[in-house]
Amino acid sequence: MMDQEAKFDIFKSLHNRTEAFIMPNPWNAGSARLLASMGFEAMATTSAGYAFSIGKRDSFAGLSRDELIANATEVVRACDIPVSADLEDGFGDQPEICAETVCIASEIGLVGGSIEDATGNPDEPIFEFDLAVARIRAAAEAASGLPFLLTARAENYLWGRPNLKDTISRLQAFSEAGADVLYAPGLPDIEAIRTVCSEVDKPVNVVMGLKGQSYTVEELSEAGVSRISVGGSFARAAYGALKRAAEEVRDKGTFTYASAAIPDAVLAGLMSQEQYSGRK
Known part of the structure; x- marks a missing residue:
């Protein structure tokens, strides 16, 4: 097993490639084991995917820090590759x-994490500029000297504030405050992505799998993107498969969905082989 420093060094180096690397987002330990087995070099937790799995909503401050840290701990323990985490708004103003x-x-072994400027309050969805910057500065100071890559997120486009100028200003200020990676989820098109990448001096993460246009790794790399994540879209794809299977059983009384399922033996082989020792 790699130690945390080695994972951090790998994770940091991935951001220096000429082509963007893909960082998928598992929502629990089982999905992390599956993705790690497929050769991905790093991954990040998804608060949305985890929220769906426990029947809660994401982005409404509905998840506690303890819940997300416990989930991230399980993901870190499930795989031997670098893991970053969705740390939402930092869990406090x-x-x-x-x-x-x-x-x-x-402390739990994560080598990175993102903090966003969204408040979780629909009436005032984005933190005021100076406070947003101060929050990132404090996070960056805490990360200094730790094997931890801080990603700063500007959330305007997810909260009905399609202001590219303000988004770029926030990302630039986050960079100056010490963020290592910059991220503005929901940018409308490749030109906006290219503009962001050209206006900042740190690696840029872009999320695919949301609504709107989709671009290839090659197209995003050409635009200047360093890292590509998928947010909660893998979890939503899994729920889509579950819904289609359930509809087939309910409406047709057939079970052909099973032909596309991963065999039990394959999944079992990817999971922990430890046995519970507390049985009487």
């Missing part, structure tokens, strides 16, 4: 809480 969250994340 104040900068010192964001700093505390980064320290906790590092």
Whole structure:
């Protein structure tokens, strides 16, 4: 098993490639084991995917830090590759809480994490500029000296504020505050992505699998993207397969969905082989 420093070094180096690397988003330990077996070099947790799996909503401050840290701990333990985490808004408005969250994340073996400027409050969805920057600065100071790559997220486009100028200004300020990677989910098109990449001085993460246009790894790399994630879209794809299978059984009384399922033996072989020792 690689130690945390080795994982951090690998994760950091992935951002320096000429072609963007893909960082898929498992939502629990089982999905992490499957993705790791497929050769992905790093992964990141998804708060959305995890929220769906426990019957909660994402992005409404509905998940506690303890819940997400416990889930991330299971993902880290499930695979021997670098894992970053979706740390939502840092789990508190104040900068010192964001700093505390980064320290906790590092302690469980995560080598990176993202903090966003979304508040979880639909009436005031984005943190005021100066506070948003102060939060990232505190998180970056906490990460300094740790094997931890901080990603700063500007959430305008996910919350009905399609302001590219303000988004870029926020990303630039986050970079100056010490963020290692910059991320503006929901950018409308490849030109906006290219503009963001050209206006900032740190690696840029782009998410695919959301609504709207889709681009290839080659197209995103050409635009200047360093890292591609999929957010909760893999989890939603899994739920889509579940829904289609259930509809077939309910409406047709047939079970042909099983032909596309991963065989039990294959999945069992990817999972932990440890046995519970507490049986009487």
